[in-house]
Amino acid sequence: MSDRSKNSHPLLSIDGIEVVYDPSILGVADVSLHVDRGEIIAFIGANGAGKSTTLKAISGIAGTERARITKGDILLDQVSIAGMAPHRLTKSKKVVHVLEGRHVFSHLTVEENLRSGAFLRKPSRRQMEADIEEIYSWLPRLKDKRKIAAGLCSGGEQQMLAIGRALLTKPELVLLDEPSMGLAPIIVDEVFEIISRLNRELGMSFLVAEQDMRVSLAHAHRAYVVANGHVVLQGSAEDLAARDDLHDIYLGIAEAA
Amino acid sequence: MGFMALFLETLIGGVLAGTMYSLVAIGFVLIFKASGVFNYAQGAMLLFSALLFVTLLKLGWPIPLALFATMVVTVIGALAIERIVLRPLANRSTMTLFLATLGLSFVIEGLAQGIMGTEVHALNLGVEDLPIFWGDILISQFDLYAAGVAITLTLLLALFFNKTRIGVSLRAVADDAGAAQSIGINLNFIWQVVWAVSALVGLVAGLAWGARQGVSFNLSLVVLKALPVLIIGGFTSIGGAIIAGVIVGAAEALAETYLGPIVGGGIQFWFAYFLALIFLFIRPTGLFGDAEIERV
Ligand SMILES: Nc1ncnc2c1ncn2[C@@H]1O[C@H](COP(=O)(O)OP(=O)(O)OP(=O)(O)O)[C@@H](O)[C@H]1O
């Protein structure tokens, strides 16, 4: 990982953001973090800690849910993206957000779902076919289901589809919100294996919000723990995984020493 | 005329007339599906475009030019409504949105009549309503054309929704607007497209209805005919709108012929609603309404 130091500035950098939902519900109080190129970052925390709100603030989805960034800034490649509309961010900044809870287009077929991910690039027909084949090679489970309505796929397949659809935007940074949610452990491992491979082989960066500490720390380079809207702990994934007070910090009942 | 011939004639007439209801209902379905707005102003938009078209004809414009100008003005008007009225209200309650379109419908009707007058204009599209005989059975040529237009329009929309990038995006937005945004689909653009397409469908419906019953304020009341069609077909299915339109048309015609004499006429004013009520009891989402597709 030494080549990472070549780029002196991080890919994504969040400086002390506060996010408030309309009219005045605090979503996140004080979050700072950064993602370097080629990193997988685990962003862990309990229910309501502020993980999703942070990801939505980055992707701009917060704006459409009537939430505002009231303090701090979000920089991508040293340029502020705070408040940028999601479609512009995905198109011009190559950041894509995979929403919590497997938001596939349930009445569209699996393949139509994938296609829709490529629309913003307006690829030629040949390019589109090639891109989709490539996704099938990463996520082979989807190929057999290509003609099936996405709503009829299993939970694991839907999570893979949501990821595959996001990959078709050809992102540099993927914001992944709780990919493990509601999935059997064996499927969760499979999803994280794929994330690790995408990271190793394509150099894609990931910011992964998770409640599942075990699997996310096993696959991440570094991690941040968020509790009650504050980042309370950060460090390398190995260091964090080795701490025996991690669980209490995660729950917000112990302070990091 | 034999029993069978009368029955068939009534049925065919009803089915063909029903496609005219479908035309109106499709305009509602498009906007409702993509944005959850029940656009009450669809009727007013339809009246506006028909009125504009006859006014231009009266001024001596040739049909193709008048049609083109009407299309342009209608689409621009629809885009303006989306941008100025609906977009700032995005994320508000369904009731707020409905009331906004209700208010809008009065504004449009008022404007249209203020500028273009309140008298009833005849609209001649050059399609004569000659009766065609098929054996014993009489079919209205006008209805046949109208049905042809409805079917063509539906096929075009089906192609648009299934084969084009914008069409598939539109269905994606209808399914899950948040997810659509997250992969770079511009919701505002999609809503603009939907309003434009729906205005064009309204234009076609307005011309068809205008040619049949004259262009006047009454035209905006076809909304009330579309409502039972939407309840029966489901608010989110174009196919449903077509089939329900046909069902309503056929049922109305049959009821008028066979029940009318018993209950003493006027049945066409309420029978569609009666039918819709029955559907509400047995199938509240309509024939093809979106029951969630989900695994249990
Ligand atoms: N749409 C919303 N409107 C108002 N408040 C919200 C909204 N979404 C989240 N919040 C609030 O913001 C805080 C942070 O929620 P967030 O969804 O970011 O947590 P999370 O860490 O993603 O939790 P989970 O693991 O349950 O998904 C919570 O107190 C929550 O109630």
Ligand SMILES: [Mg+2]
């Ligand atoms: Mg969350």
